[in-house]
Amino acid sequence: MKLKSELFFDTLILVGVAFAIMTTPQAALSASAPATFAEVQSVVTQRCTVCHGAQMQHKNVRLDSPEEIVKHAQRIYQQAVVLKTMPKNNATQITDAERALIGRWFTAGAPRR
Structure with missing residues (x-):
């Protein structure tokens, strides 16, 4: 049987974890979510079609x-995300967030949805 102090400590940990999950910004949670094709197409159109x-x-x-x-x-993933050599000299000012978005899309299987 656990002592009252051990139960208190276990409860405190669970409350702390629940609080951390509840207060995590939505942007941080979606940062690991797969990107949609529409999002990737928008970035590619803006940053690559020049x-x-x-x-x-x-x-x-x-x-x-x-x-x-x-x-x-x-090729897009390799050049824009892994090597960061495209766009050349970052001429179109692609952001790290846009590179990450392409990376999430590619690692999710590059779906066209």
């Missing part, structure tokens, strides 16, 4: 359609 769109396709990569984004998902 050089990989209808007018110009550096290295024959075109990213201005959902099909092309999915087709090049691994």
Whole structure:
């Protein structure tokens, strides 16, 4: 049988954990949630199609359609998230949050939903 002090300590820990969960900002909780394709497409359109769109396709990569984004998902992940070499010289000012969003989408299987 546990002593009253041990029960108090166990209860205190449970209350602390519950409080921490309840006060965690929603942004922090969603930071690990998979990104939607619409979110990724928005980032790619804004940050990548300057050089990989209808007018110009550096290295024959075109990213201005959902099909092309999915087709090049691994390359986008590798260049923008892992190596951080794209956009070149960060010309379009992609943010770390946008890179993380692409990373979450790719690690979730790069779904087109």
